[in-house]
Amino acid sequence: MAELLKVSSLSKNFGGLAAVSGINMSINEGELIGLIGPNGAGKTTLFNLLTGVYTPSEGLIELETTQGKKQIGGLAPYKITELGLARTFQNIRLFKSMSVLDNVKTAMQKNVGYGVPSALLRTAKFYNAERWVEEKAEEYLKDVGLYKKRFEAADNLPYGEQRRLEIARALATEPKILFLDEPAAGMNPQETAELTDLIDHLRKKYNLTVILIEHDMSLVMNVCERIYVLNYGKLIASGSPEEIQNNEFVISAYLGEEI
Structure with missing residues (x-):
């Protein structure tokens, strides 16, 4: 699969606080990627950087376009949407x-x-x-x-x-990459199962690359092909669902244990 989005040494500082620091990611066309981590890990901040809500303090966000790689970090959200990135929000905005x-x-x-x-x-x-x-x-x-x-x-x-x-409104922008920020938040198990099927259906029908933030680990482990894990603004692990489930750094981050 061809690389569609590349993130290199991406950081965002608010005053003296580093909300995300030195993030490196590579997203391939057609993948379904999970982004997980404890509350306050920097997941939504990273989404905001990738979709133009925030301007990076450092680093690059490169999108593969018909004209080649384009650096999109710092572009206005509407320009990023025009390039094929769409999102939903943690707090519904209808x-x-x-x-x-x-x-x-x-x-x-x-x-x-x-x-x-x-x-x-x-x-x-x-x-x-x-x-x-x-x-x-x-x-x-x-x-x-x-x-x-x-x-x-x-x-x-x-x-x-x-x-x-x-999600329907995000699809209407005709995205190449769909960012879903906690799509299962507040849903019961039946609704979450239906959402899992919906994401799979939309991904196949519209040839989407999907990146989702989610706290429901059953959803993440069932649908995601690869997972990135953030903690205190830093990337601490990446890999398949099985690799993440057995990663000692991830277990420590969620359970608050020292290793």
């Missing part, structure tokens, strides 16, 4: 008063292909593009099992379905 369908459509405006004059004059180009957007948005909602609720307000969805809506 337009709660808008419909489920409109939440997904908002993520597709970069692809509509018409300008202000066409929108104001309601040209054929405008109507054709809007029809395409609606059909594609409905397809994403079918993928996540929310098509029948497409006209409901997002705020009326149960918690687990709001998580699914966030």
